[in-house]
Amino acid sequence: MAKTISIINQKGGVGKTTTAVNLIAAIGSHGKRVLLCDIDPQGNSTSGFGIDKRSLKYSSYDVLVNNVPARDVIITTKFEGVDVLPSNMNLAGAELELVDMKGRESKLKNALLPLYNNYDFIFLDCPPSLGLITLNALCASDTLIVPIQCEYYALEGLSQLMSTVRQVKRLYNSLIELEGVVLTMYDGRLNLTQQVVAEVKKFFPKKVYASVIPRNVRLSEAPSFGLPIMYFDKSSKGSLAYEALAVEFLKQNRSR
DSSP states (O other): OOEEEEEOOSSSSSSHHHHHHHHHHHHHTTTOOEEEEEOOTTOHHHHHTTOOGGGOSSOHHHHHHSOOOGGGTOEEOSSTTEEEEOOOGGGGGHHHHHTTSTTGGGHHHHHHGGGGGGOSEEEEEOOSSOSHHHHHHHHHOSEEEEEEESSTTTTTTHHHHHHHHHHHHHHTOTTOEEEEEEEESBOTTOHHHHHHHHHHHHHSTTOBOSOOOBOOHHHHHGGGGTOOHHHHOTTSHHHHHHHHHHHHHHHHTTTO
16 A cells, blocks of 8 residues: 655745655656656646646646546656656646635545555655645645755744644644655755754754755756656766665665
């Protein structure tokens, strides 16, 4: 049965989608069956796997709002072990449409239930906000991964995120836990980086991954080719970093 993991941070530009695409591709290359659910209206992780957002017949919007079965929306990619439930800008209006629906916070969870036996892991790439779509993700998830950039405002908003998680745990999903924290845009030469790392470890004791994601030009270039970094430049620092993160993640989840 699949383990479901939200990749989440309501602050934009922290490497959330970069982590979703590249961690999932690396996990898939280890022989695991992985589903990426793109529930960010920007659809960047959809295009990160080379899927044309403009030509979609259905998207995650239709799953959430129109009750289209998820299996009818999923796209099998050319990348080992990876399927994608794609997203596009249609999802931008979903928050308003979900407001008056019965069981609105459980729409995604219920849609994913029939898929649990088909995958080892289901990852949810969340929008950079704490609205109804993100609430759906948290209600559907066993754990969450939080990417944090090694910059001055790194911890800004994190207390709000964790407060939301605690509220979800109390009201909707008592089992949700923090899977881990990924440090992104890492530059070990900078004093600021060391200070941020120390602060993050204080904020999330024993939950910070040892594998860190460096600033890397090749990581920035890969999405424009619709390729995860390991298929774009396998020997780059970015690719090696996400491979190390995948190994660390799988080690923690070796029972799956």
